[in-house]
Amino acid sequence: MPPTPEIAELKNQFSEYLRRKKYRNTQERSNVLDRIAEIDDHFSADELYLYMNGQGDKVSRATIYSTLDLLTQCNILTKHRFQGESAHFELATRMPHHDHLICTECGRIVEFREEAIDGIRDQVAKGLGFRPLSHSLQIHAVCHDPTTCEHNTSD
Amino acid sequence: MPPTPEIAELKNQFSEYLRRKKYRNTQERSNVLDRIAEIDDHFSADELYLYMNGQGDKVSRATIYSTLDLLTQCNILTKHRFQGESAHFELATRMPHHDHLICTECGRIVEFREEAIDGIRDQVAKGLGFRPLSHSLQIHAVCHDPTTCEHNTSD
DNA sequence: GTTCTTGCAAACCCTTTGCACGTCT
DNA sequence: AGACGTGCAAAGGGTTTGCAAGAAC
Numbered sequence: 544m545p546p547t548p549e550i551a552e553l554k555n556q557f558s559e560y561l562r563r564k565k566y567r568n569t570q571e572r573s574n575v576l577d578r579i580a581e582i583d584d585h586f587s588a589d590e591l592y593l594y595m596n597g598q599g600d601k602v603s604r605a606t607i608y609s610t611l612d613l614l615t616q617c618n619i620l621t622k623h624r625f626q627g628e629s630a631h632f633e634l635a636t637r638m639p640h641h642d643h644l645i646c647t648e649c650g651r652i653v654e655f656r657e658e659a660i661d662g663i664r665d666q667v668a669k670g671l672g673f674r675p676l677s678h679s680l681q682i683h684a685v686c687h688d689p690t691t692c693e694h695n696t697s698d
Numbered sequence: 699m700p701p702t703p704e705i706a707e708l709k710n711q712f713s714e715y716l717r718r719k720k721y722r723n724t725q726e727r728s729n730v731l732d733r734i735a736e737i738d739d740h741f742s743a744d745e746l747y748l749y750m751n752g753q754g755d756k757v758s759r760a761t762i763y764s765t766l767d768l769l770t771q772c773n774i775l776t777k778h779r780f781q782g783e784s785a786h787f788e789l790a791t792r793m794p795h796h797d798h799l800i801c802t803e804c805g806r807i808v809e810f811r812e813e814a815i816d817g818i819r820d821q822v823a824k825g826l827g828f829r830p831l832s833h834s835l836q837i838h839a840v841c842h843d844p845t846t847c848e849h850n851t852s853d
Numbered sequence: 854g855t856t857c858t859t860g861c862a863a864a865c866c867c868t869t870t871g872c873a874c875g876t877c878t
Numbered sequence: 879a880g881a882c883g884t885g886c887a888a889a890g891g892g893t894t895t896g897c898a899a900g901a902a903c
Contacts, residue, residue: 567857567902589892603860608893616802618838624779629892644826647771657822660815664837667812671799673839680835682819683773684828722877722882744867758885763868784867 549636550580553619560617574600575610576619585623585631618676625652625681635677642680651686704791705735708774715772729755730765731774740778740786773831780807780836790832797835806841 557576561568578595592607611632614620620632644653660680668675712731716723733750747762766787769775778786799808815835823830
């Protein structure tokens with residue numbers, strides 16, 4: 544994977560957002576975004592906390608949560624909330640947007656990409672007078688094939 | 699609105715599910731479904747708890763949570779998780795399935811119905827070897843019109 | 854210098870759990 | 879009778895908050 548050439552752009556976008564909202568451009572906020580750019584995956588607040596403090600960055604959980612919140616608000620991060628799990632984040636630019644199908648019997652999660660959804664999202668948002676940013680779709684379903692679904696014991 | 703003629707059908711569906719899974723058909727589980735059928739709206743576990751105990755039903759939070767879980771598993775209820783809020787439920791048959799658009803600036807939530815999504819859901823699920831049950835789509839967007847978005851102070 | 858942010862720990866909320874008692878089969 | 883479900887209160891996990899110290903403006 545490329546060493547994220549867009550990191551500079553993301554940092555601009557973030558600074559710009561902070562300025563616009565009259566929030567301060569602190570070292571901690573900058574560091575958090577830097578470290579996130581190094582992670583090529585979903586992550587939780589606590590995972591980021593442990594990662595940063597393992598790298599020598601000293602950041603508190605309070606700051607992590609607060610900064611993740613800002614980054615989500617300005618659409619640099621996307622926030623996912625699966626089932627009962629803690630919130631997970633990823634760079635909005637990280638990969639083509641994907642959605643999730645969850646088996647209600649065994650909890651298995653399958654990622655998929657379906658471009659048609661983007662069109663519907665944009666059309667719906669505009670129709671309601673909004674500017675679309677992103678979406679999060681979860682499909683709930685059960686396996687057809689009992690052998691691939693660990694909990695399909697009955698039937 | 700009709701006095702939910704489907705309640706009998708839902709109760710059958712629930713009993714059937716309990717039998718299939720070898721769970722017991724208890725008075726409490728039956729009561730919970732009865733009271734839910736009276737609510738024509740989204741509700742949280744605690745709202746249901748307060749409602750039932752206000753009506754004279756004596757049900758513990760533990761039972762509420764456990765029964766909501768069962769009802770969601772057998773697809774009588776749909777479970778929503780908006781932003782940082784507590785889980786909300788509604789009868790899956792309550793109304794044509796609707797999804798939600800959330801303004802990332804002010805948090806406003808708009809419900810909408812878009813039939814095309816159902817087709818995509820079914821097609822995706824089948825393509826992956828699953829039997830589709832339901833879906834949950836959230837669109838994140840910002841208001842075009844500053845006057846309708848309480849937090850659109852800048853720009 | 855003032856205001857906002859940080860860090861820490863405690864508080865918080867929603868949800869789950871352990872255990873004794875009650876209920877379904 | 880036996881196994882499972884219920885109720886209570888306490889524990890749990892993730893997230894937020896109050897306050898004092900520190901950094902940005």
